[in-house]
Amino acid sequence: DVKVTQSSRYLVKRTGEKVFLECVQDMDHENMFWYRQDPGLGLRLIYFSYDVKMKEKGDIPEGYSVSREKKERFSLILESASTNQTSMYLCASRRDRWDSSATNEKLFFGSGTQLSVL
């Protein structure tokens, strides 16, 4: 099965630091995503990449940027971390092949990175 690996399970950073969250998938998927998960708010899309060097803003991109230099790796960057960015961050990937039967359609998720900004 597809494996999506997030480099850190827990991360503690200070306000104003530049933070890198790394995600690697091993199944040659074209699409990769960064979500933020907060209690009572579900999952909110931060950024999406549909292929190498291609990216699109999601619903809450402010304060974040992303990098996808290689197909398997998608990085989320917090340019200057703030306390309101304390959250669980989830990376996901999917194959970019949609059809109406879509028998294989699903997102594959990493285990998440719990980021605390102090």
Added chain:
Amino acid sequence: AQSVTQPDIHITVSEGASLELRCNYSYGATPYLFWYVQSPGQGLQLLLKYFSGDTLVQGIKGFEAEFKRSQSSFNLRKPSVHWSDAAEYFCATTSGTYKYIFGTGTRLKVLA
């Protein structure tokens, strides 16, 4: 706009009891609907999905869900809950693009 609503934030059931988690969707055309489960400390895992055809879909871990267009619902069910089912459950939808919309989640607690 496309959306899904999970009206129950928390649900508690006894082990062996039946379970139903509610999901309502809002979308004009035929929606693509999913249920994902997140066990403690884990990412989300797909339980089942509905795209077309039979409105009762079977998933992993003994779960099933029924698509009811007249009620705009896609409720998740399990006849007998196990302690290992304690987790957070997310309903999701997509229109056939990369854009997935997730509900706010329902946290399930199972009493021994």
